Amino acid sequence: MATISSTAATPTPSTTSVTKSAASALLTSLNTGSGVDTNTLVTSLVEAQFAAKTAALTARSDKLTAQISGVSTLKSAITDFTAALETLVKGGTLQSQPTSSNNSVFTATPISGAKLTGMTASISVERLATAQAAVSTAVASKSAPLGSGVFTLTVGTKNADGTVAGTGEPIQIEIQDGTLTSVAAAINAKKAGVTASVVTDADGTAYLSLKGETGAAKAFTLEASAESSAELKTFNVGSGTGGMTITGTATNARLTVDGITVERGSNAISDLVDGVKLDLVGTSTTPVSLSTSTPTTALTNAVEDFVFTYNQVLTELQKQTDPITGDLRGDSGAQNMLRSLKGLSMRDLLPGSAPGTPKTLAEIGVLTNRDGTLSVNSDTLSKAIASNPGALEAMFSNSNDGSGVLSAMNSIKLNATSTLYGLGASTKRYTEAQGDLTDQQDKLTLQQEKMTTRLTQQFASMNARVAAYKSTQTFMENQIKAWTNGDN
Incomplete structure (x- = not known):
């Protein structure tokens, strides 16, 4: 599930706030000005002015975050549920x-x-x-020189005279200064259905072994051209050509x-x-x-596992759509998903089936409880498997005709995650609302900054006036003291 979080950056003091604090500290140290902590006073006044709007935006932000998280949870739940069911159905273990x-x-x-x-x-x-096979006479070693020439390989059905009626064009295999190893490699490189291998005795004596594919139409002949070396002609295979000994015939x-x-x-x-x-x-x-x-145990386990997972998804869905506490209680996509799931047990999963054939989950023992969750009546399920195994297997088959539990779940998932009317549309709507909310928060911050600047200027002006009054007061007091001292 995607987690949506935000990290608040440490605010950088503005020029206004720095100036305000410095001025307030200077006036206080000189015992001039009003003596009022304008920094704290301005902050308190601004917070009080915008407290209601700030609280409303914060509450809206928290709600949107919870709604986006809830939608993500439900989308993951229905997607994972369907994927798990698809894996089980396509595994083939639920079919006879x-x-x-x-x-x-x-x-x-x-x-x-x-x-x-x-x-x-x-x-x-x-x-x-069986497959045709042939083995050559002994060669001194697999690296002994065999000369040059051209082989013609024909694959097809063997005639009565031992020749082969090829099903395709004869294949030409050219050998230049060959050895037993290179001859085998040249034959295998043609990928014509004849496999060549070199078999070596303990004393180093080597043999060429050829084997075709099974079936009467896979017989083969191998014939060296007249110009080929005498050594290469010893590997001929076929009637009247001599050379290799046929050890197996191609038969159906x-x-x-x-x-x-x-x-x-x-x-x-x-x-x-x-x-x-x-x-x-x-x-x-x-x-x-x-x-x-019939995979009785596998089908029983599949039904029980399906019900267990269904109940998990339904519980989360009911929590999110609870009319009092649910974050998605007014969300149309979540409500549509809830209705679709609740109707699943009575949905016709085998349309067009013969009369008397169980067509719904309810008919095979899947019961709906008062709280909307499902439960399994084991006796009813066992009787359904025994009497209609084909129906149970069809319900849990990988069908392409729209029938079965998997098709039903895919339909529910498609509708639930739709970007037009499902949870996909909800995600888009809430994300856009978050963007609008961010814009509103930015505007509110700007208003707070403007008010802070204005109040700071007003209190600075007030401090200047108070300082002037105090200066006049001090002058007057000093004059009075001078006059009084003069009289004495």
């Missing part, structure tokens, strides 16, 4: 999770935003997707989903079961069940 009855065959994870309540499937994995995964046999080029599959990513890890002779589990 897919489960596999045999994780050694496949594992299942939810795809963000998917609604999986009640989803089931029977899956058999006949074959995993084959599996059956609810009786339908399909193939995929990867063992990570996201387009077979809606909302679920399957990661194949083994084969099976019997079907494996894919089902979902």
Whole structure:
């Protein structure tokens, strides 16, 4: 929460006040003038004259500071509340999770935003997707010279004769005075889906290993041009070209989903079961069940945490808008926010849902107390989760159609912080009022200074006259004494 504070600078004595004090001290020391402490008298008179206005401006300033602070507190409260709810909802822990009855065959994870309540499937994995792999004959060392030449790398589906029907243009890889290390680096630099690595034995003997991506469409051939060195030609891969030994073939995964046999080029599959990513890890002779589990505990905790945080925000809002003591009791933005929050428990969170489906927080056990705070009826909530888990999950889902608790809270936050009619507008209004108040305080200070100058001049003139009277009095007294002494 932003804290608004002000630091008063130490006032610098004005020329008038310094002169006034010096004159008063001089007259007093000479036992001339009126003998009145004009410095204190002028200050007291000025303060008395402007006391009411000063008090009014101070009270107004204190009130504006409290109002700005209150608005900042409420804006932070509703923003933090909504942000925390968004993090919880988008985390995915409040949605049904897919489960596999045999994780050694496949594992299942939810795809963000998917609604999986009640989803089931029977899956058999006949074959995993594999990648083509090849290994070269031994080379004396990874830095041994291999000459120069050009390789042609083709990636695609392998034909019956061992050739590859490329899905794109063949890739040319130029080698200049190569070594096993530089050949591997040149292949990897093309980023064509074929990864090259150098494997070295303990005695320094080295081998080139090539591996493609999984799937039948990811087979590859590698062929050195006729002009290439004999050493480079030993790394050819493909039918009739000799060279490297193929140690793995590129094949698709084959599996059956609810009786339908399909193939995929990867063992990570996201387009077979809606909302679920399957990661194949083994084969099976019997079907494996894919089902979902309702996050009962997570949903219960989410509702209870929501109510707890709601009550904290509401308590602060009621404090700020209290009709007697609240700093924001007349603030329209705070009042609108209060009305919006109080209507949340009865708000339709699932418009268009089937009849009988709980649509409001009140219908899942969130009760409104007499003081406006919320409480949770655990029995009602447990029954709602058991009978309508999909509705609970939909209420706390990351929906893009305007439904759910998060959308409702985002709407309340947007209206509450609006710079047109919400707390944002209140902040602007109070800040402008503070600026006007500063101008009024400056004008009042100027008036005080003018009055101080005027009174100081008046009392200085009075002191001068009194001094003249005292001088005359002294002269007369001395004359009288002289006359009296002469008679004696």
